[in-house]
Amino acid sequence: MTPDELDQKLRVAWTAQPLDTAGAEAGIRLAIRRESRRAQLRTLAIAATVVVAAALGALWFLRPQPEPKIFADAARDHRVEVVQGAPRHWRTADTEIDTLTARFGLTRERVAFTGYQLTKARICLLEGQRVLHLVYSDGARDYSLYLAANATAVPNRDARDGAQNIAGFHSTRLTGLVVGEGSPSDCRRFAQTVTKSAGKS
Amino acid sequence: MVNARQTEFERTAIPHLASLLRFASRLAPDSAAAHDLVQETYLRAWRAFDQLKTDSNVRAWLFRILINTSYSANRKAMPTVPLADLAEFSEPSRGNSIEESLEVLEALDALTNDHKQVIILTVMEGFTCREASEILGVPQGTVMSRLSRAREALREALTPRLQKV
Numbered sequence: 001m002t003p004d005e006l007d008q009k010l011r012v013a014w015t016a017q018p019l020d021t022a023g024a025e026a027g028i029r030l031a032i033r034r035e036s037r038r039a040q041l042r043t044l045a046i047a048a049t050v051v052v053a054a055a056l057g058a059l060w061f062l063r064p065q066p067e068p069k070i071f072a073d074a075a076r077d078h079r080v081e082v083v084q085g086a087p088r089h090w091r092t093a094d095t096e097i098d099t100l101t102a103r104f105g106l107t108r109e110r111v112a113f114t115g116y117q118l119t120k121a122r123i124c125l126l127e128g129q130r131v132l133h134l135v136y137s138d139g140a141r142d143y144s145l146y147l148a149a150n151a152t153a154v155p156n157r158d159a160r161d162g163a164q165n166i167a168g169f170h171s172t173r174l175t176g177l178v179v180g181e182g183s184p185s186d187c188r189r190f191a192q193t194v195t196k197s198a199g200k201s
Numbered sequence: 202m203v204n205a206r207q208t209e210f211e212r213t214a215i216p217h218l219a220s221l222l223r224f225a226s227r228l229a230p231d232s233a234a235a236h237d238l239v240q241e242t243y244l245r246a247w248r249a250f251d252q253l254k255t256d257s258n259v260r261a262w263l264f265r266i267l268i269n270t271s272y273s274a275n276r277k278a279m280p281t282v283p284l285a286d287l288a289e290f291s292e293p294s295r296g297n298s299i300e301e302s303l304e305v306l307e308a309l310d311a312l313t314n315d316h317k318q319v320i321i322l323t324v325m326e327g328f329t330c331r332e333a334s335e336i337l338g339v340p341q342g343t344v345m346s347r348l349s350r351a352r353e354a355l356r357e358a359l360t361p362r363l364q365k366v
Contacts, residue, residue, distance in 0.1 A: 001360055003352060007324050009359070013305035014223060014325040021219050024236050028218070028243045029211065035244055036207060 067159045071168065071177065073126045075161035078144040078179040081124075082135055083163075090120040090135075097121045097134075104132050104147055104174070110198045113190050116143060131176075136190075143180035143190060147198070158184050167191040174198055210250050214243065217260045220326055221267055227310065227317060228271050242267040261328065265336045268318065308358040316351035319344055 001009075080086045091097050098108055100121045108118060116136035124133045124146075131148040148154070154168040154175040167178045167187035178190045221239050229235035245266050253262060309317060322333040323344070330348070334341040 001356055006352060006356055006359070009301065009305050010309070010320065010324050010355070013302035013309075014321070016299070016302045017223055017226065017306070019219055019222050019226075020232075020236075021222060024222055024239055025215060025218055027236065027240050028215070031240055031244055032207060032210070032247050035247060036204070 065157075067161070068153070068155060068168070070127045070154060071159045071166050072161055074144070074146050074177045074179050075164040075166055077124060077126065077133070077146075078164055079162070081133075082142050082144055083181075088122060088124075090122050092120045100132060101134070106132075106147070106198050111145065111147075111194055112197070113143070113145075113193055141180065141182055143178060143182065143187070145176060145178055145190070145194060147174050147176040147194075149175075158188055160184070169195050171195045171198075206250065207247075210247055213259045214246055214250075214263060217263050218243075220260070221263055224264065224321055224326070225267060225271070227306075227321060228267075228314075238267065238271055242270050245270060258332065261332050261336050264322065264326070264328075265338075268336060304362045305355075305359065308355050308362070311358060312351055312354055316347050316354065319347040320351045320355070323348055 081088050091100055094108070097118060097120070100123065101108060101111060111118070111134060113136055116138050118134055119137050120135045122133050123130055125131070126146060126148070129148055131146045134145040134147070136143045136145065154170050154177060156170060157168050159166045159168070163181055164179050165182065165184045165187045167184070167190065169176055169178075169191040174194075176191070176194060178187045178194070180187055180190075218239070221242060222235060225235040225238040225242075226232065229238050242263065246263055249266075253259070309320065312320065318337060319333060322328045322336060323330060328336065330341050330344045334344045337344065
């Protein structure tokens with residue numbers, strides 16, 4: 001038998017084999033469709049997981065933050081000492097006020113608020129920390145400005161406690177709170193003014 | 202719903218089904234296992250279809266996947282789809298009788314798996330030695346030596362048998 005004869009016999013025998021290509025093809029097409037569907041479901045499941053995770057992340061990020069305790073302390077202090085006028089040893093003379101502000105490295109000019117008069121000052125405690133409490137008045141409305149050393153953690157945030165609006169702030173030198181019955185925007189404006197002028201070294 | 206990727210896959214891969222099925226039937230222990238092997242081959246090909254370059258030889262790629270699939274499934278080299286059912290064989294053409302075809306396939310099944318694969322790929326399926334070496338993952342020289350030994354073994358086995366038929 002020559003090599004060509006052998007190859008010929010092999011090819012003929014090969015192609016003579018019984019084959020169920022139709023059945024195999026149907027099975028393959030079905031298997032591929034199932035695989036495609038599974039892949040689509042997998043993709044959908046992954047997308048849904050990502051969306052849910054993103055939504056949960058956003059909810060966590062946007063969850064309401066509890067107000068720091070120092071905000072409530074300042075609001076109560078303002079209410080009791082300024083609004084209700086509880087007796088306290090206030091410094092009202094300009095020289096006394098200047099002495100107190102100087103202890104914090106400040107001058108009267110650097111903590112001025114246009115339209116309001118700095119009327120009295122004292123050192124008080126907020127959350128156990130000594131802070132400079134300055135009271136401003138335009139005759140009809142009062143604001144309290146609390147200034148502390150920078151170590152005190154006061155977020156740059158607005159809050160409300162009863163009738164009092166509160167604006168927290170911090171700069172490179174000072175942290176503080178403005179509390180008053182004025183609008184939230186007035187409180188924030190006051191806080192920004194102080195941050196600009198008193199916050200500089 | 203059939204998407205474009207699936208249509209393209211079926212257009213390029215399904216035409217080689219008969220060749221793969223014949224090859225699988227000489228690797229798998231029975232017809233069902235051969236169908237399973239081919240189906241698994243097509244599924245693997247489908248999953249990897251995006252990685253196939255446009256100018257690739259799809260047929261050689263499918264054979265390579267089939268061989269890898271048969272290895273990973275730890276299938277035995279022992280064939281075969283039963284040869285006993287003469288009625289299922291196609292009517293002889295170009296010279297072989299049904300008995301002759303059975304003798305040839307029996308002799309083929311008696312070869313070692315390596316020799317059988319080389320003979321099928323090069324003689325029956327028409328791959329070049331270089332293509333067969335890529336499909337099997339062996340050097341071209343190995344393919345040529347296996348082919349020579351396989352032909353010799355087949356000639357020795359078939360010469361006395363075919364004289365009786």
